[in-house]
Amino acid sequence: MTIHGKTILVTGASRGIGQALVEEALRRGAVRVYAAARHPLAHADERVTSLIVDVSDASQVQAAAATVESLDLLINNAGVQPLDDLSGPAALEQALAVNLFGPYLMSLALLPALTRSQGTIVNNLSLAAIAPLPFAPAYSISKAAALSLTQSLRMLLARRGVSVHSVLTGPVDTEMTRDLEIPKASPDSVARAIFDGIADGDEDIFPDVMSQTVADGWRGGVAKQFERQNVALLPPAESVAS
Helix, strand or coil, X not given: CCCCCCXXXXXXXXXXXXXXXXXXXXXXXXXXXXXEECCCCCXXXXXXXXXXXXXXXXXXXXXXXXXXXCCCEEEECCCCCCCCCCCCCHHHHHHHHHHHHHHHXXXXXXXXXXXXXCCXXXXXXXXXXXXXXXXXXXXXXXXXXXXXXXXXXXXXHHHHCCXXXXXXXXXXXXXXXXXXXXXXXXXXHHHHHHXXXXXXXXXXXXXXXXXXXXXXXXXXXXXXXXXHHHHHHCCCHHHHXX
């Protein structure tokens, strides 16, 4: 998919990677960018439509989806990173509500539009999906679950003509990582790499220097091999239809 002439929806669009994705989509010639966030995003470009959406709220997701007449690309970018030690359920419940059920609810609500356009879903995940962070286990668990969701949707939606991509992002210089004294990629560079990966047809996109160090190992690893093998377990299309 190339972005020129396409309609795009980005969640978590008011800051960080989400805001960078909105700007990069405009630079690449998108005709409409739906900027979804809990707080409205004011933008001077008339191609931007602001949507107030808390992705963990099913009613808000449905209301937002009802306003989208057509869609080529959904980028599920909204996320939270609670710092916790798994001593109680609150952080895990919050992380799952936003990082797992958010992409699921958005994808489900916008699937009719994406099916009509033979469109694309992109879930912005994290390297924490494949190796947990000790200071954010609830976040890591939710991202691992969201990676499995992405792989499952990829298998199930391919026969509808909808492609599904994961973005396995390393540390990015956003509010979420402000207190981490580690090298970080810029949101702008990550946004460019995400769109480049979509254009190249990469199922799993590694958009920064740190994530690229594990890209070859992931793509040639046993987990990816099993994912490809499991596609063969899908029932024939006529069985699903019946």
